[in-house]
Amino acid sequence: MITIDHLTKRYGTVTAIGDLSFEVGPGRVTGFLGPNGAGKTTTLKILLGLATPTSGIATISGVRYRDLPHPARTVGAALDNDCFHPGRTAIEHLKTLATAAGISRRRPAQVLDMVDLTGAAHRRVGGYSLGMRQRLTLATALLGDPGVLIFDEPLNGLDPDGIRWMRDLLRRLAGEGRTVLVSSHLLAEAAQTVQDVVVINQGHLAAEGPVADLAAADGAGTLEDLFFDLTSDQPDNRVTEVHPS
Amino acid sequence: MTAIVNLTRAELRKLVASRTFLIGLALSVGLAVISVAVDAATAGKNGAAALGTTASTNQMLKLGSVCCVAMLVLGILGSGSEYRHKTIIPAMLVAPRRGALVAAKVTGIAVAGVALSVVTFGLGLATAVAELSARHLHHLPADTATLFAGSVIAGTLFGVIGVALGYITRSTIAAIVGAIGWVLFAELAILHTIAPHLAKWLVTGAGSTLTDPGVLASRALTPATATAVLCVWAAALLATATGLVLRRDVA
Numbered sequence: 001m002i003t004i005d006h007l008t009k010r011y012g013t014v015t016a017i018g019d020l021s022f023e024v025g026p027g028r029v030t031g032f033l034g035p036n037g038a039g040k041t042t043t044l045k046i047l048l049g050l051a052t053p054t055s056g057i058a059t060i061s062g063v064r065y066r067d068l069p070h071p072a073r074t075v076g077a078a079l080d081n082d083c084f085h086p087g088r089t090a091i092e093h094l095k096t097l098a099t100a101a102g103i104s105r106r107r108p109a110q111v112l113d114m115v116d117l118t119g120a121a122h123r124r125v126g127g128y129s130l131g132m133r134q135r136l137t138l139a140t141a142l143l144g145d146p147g148v149l150i151f152d153e154p155l156n157g158l159d160p161d162g163i164r165w166m167r168d169l170l171r172r173l174a175g176e177g178r179t180v181l182v183s184s185h186l187l188a189e190a191a192q193t194v195q196d197v198v199v200i201n202q203g204h205l206a207a208e209g210p211v212a213d214l215a216a217a218d219g220a221g222t223l224e225d226l227f228f229d230l231t232s233d234q235p236d237n238r239v240t241e242v243h244p245s
Numbered sequence: 246m247t248a249i250v251n252l253t254r255a256e257l258r259k260l261v262a263s264r265t266f267l268i269g270l271a272l273s274v275g276l277a278v279i280s281v282a283v284d285a286a287t288a289g290k291n292g293a294a295a296l297g298t299t300a301s302t303n304q305m306l307k308l309g310s311v312c313c314v315a316m317l318v319l320g321i322l323g324s325g326s327e328y329r330h331k332t333i334i335p336a337m338l339v340a341p342r343r344g345a346l347v348a349a350k351v352t353g354i355a356v357a358g359v360a361l362s363v364v365t366f367g368l369g370l371a372t373a374v375a376e377l378s379a380r381h382l383h384h385l386p387a388d389t390a391t392l393f394a395g396s397v398i399a400g401t402l403f404g405v406i407g408v409a410l411g412y413i414t415r416s417t418i419a420a421i422v423g424a425i426g427w428v429l430f431a432e433l434a435i436l437h438t439i440a441p442h443l444a445k446w447l448v449t450g451a452g453s454t455l456t457d458p459g460v461l462a463s464r465a466l467t468p469a470t471a472t473a474v475l476c477v478w479a480a481a482l483l484a485t486a487t488g489l490v491l492r493r494d495v496a
Binding site: 045048049050051052065066068071072075077079080082083084085086087088092095096097099100101102140 | 248251252255262330332334335339494495
């Protein structure tokens with residue numbers, strides 16, 4: 001369970017996130033949606049201990065990320081698809097992280113197999129395509145076989161085959177009972193992948209709940225309609241919370 | 246404790262797996278061996294001291310400065326490139342307690358510093374001994390062992406200083422330019438000119454005491470004091486770096 005509780009982050013006079021609260025439960029793919037600059041990445045960075053909130057708290061199973069006893073085995077995160085030393089091979093990148101996290105030596109080869117990168121395991125990452133980097137990012141997140149997975153824009157740069165592959169993988173991971181939070185601005189793709197959504201706009205919660213229920217409550221036909229209803233600069237924007245019936 | 250051990254093993258793995266350290270080691274050894282060979286070849290010519298004299302041998306054994314420069318650059322690359330390539334993000338996700346991450350990086354670079362300095366000075370010294378033996382000269386200055394130890398200590402501490410600079414600037418280029426600027430302009434051009442009595446207490450001054458036979462012989466500082474001075478500089482820079490790493494958001 002991911003809990004964001006009254007989170008605020010200010011950079012000088014600019015409020016990136018304002019009193020944001022929501023929860024993400026296990027067993028479902030939750031989309032974290034919002035326009036560019038809405039505060040999605042900042043929220044995820046605070047959740048993962050990479051940024052410090054001005055106030056509020058973000059926890060995973062009730063514990064702040066930096067207080068988790070085995071963070072890599074609890075949470076797998078993919079924030080950026082370019083976090084690799086270009087001179088290292090994929091297997092060496094993963095072995096280094098596995099060593100640091102105290103994870104089995106066999107696991108790097110297993111996760112490379114899961115993301116279909118076994119054939120490129122010994123190639124330097126500098127020569128990888130964007131899609132291959134995206135898969136390696138995913139392999140990095142899966143290294144500790146964590147119960148909570150957090151992905152920031154995982155569909156960016158993927159070709160149609162890659163998008164379908166990613167969609168199936170995310171659903172399978174959620175189907176195994178894991179908590180899967182996926183930020184995206186590709187609404188059409190997100191609509192086919194996520195079951196729940198958290199929509200934020202200008203750092204504030206706009207809506208959270210199952211996609212179908214939110215769309216029905218809003219009178220919107222699609223996730224895209226719902227998104228634009230919630231994030232347009234109209235004065236009737238409101239926080240909508242719909243809980244699964 | 247286990248976490249620190251795992252993180253340190255990961256840091257050593259990075260060093261061994263990357264070409265940067267191996268290239269740095271090769272350059273360092275190559276420069277040391279070539280400089281000894283050149284000094285031996287030019288000894289006794291154009292006013293240079295004759296081979297076999299203490300002055301000539303001292304000139305050949307100025308190998309510690311190579312270790313210091315190599316380790317300073319490797320230290321900067323070790324920490325600064327974590328930001329350049331954004332590998333700091335997965336590193337901090339694995340080790341959210343950032344102090345442990347810095348400690349492991351410093352330990353890793355210190356091990357690399359000892360290895361590089363021992364190999365560089367050792368092969369440079371072996372070359373010098375071979376050059377002298379070829380001319381039936383079998384005498385080394387009494388300070389050679391002190392110089393060997395001083396070069397290893399200085400090389401290691403310069404590596405730690407490099408790590409600190411990389412973390413402070415989060416940029417390999419800025420750190421290298423800043424380090425060169427500090428040594429050439431702040432220390433050598435300004436402080437040595439306006440306050441020469443302070444020179445021995447600065448980073449390069451203390452480093453020279455440990456690595457330069459001429460400075461060592463002058464006893465401006467004892468080797469133990471020079472080591473302490475260099476340790477204080479490294480600790481101060483590392484404390485600053487650690488504070489920044491702990492406090493800063495990761496972009």
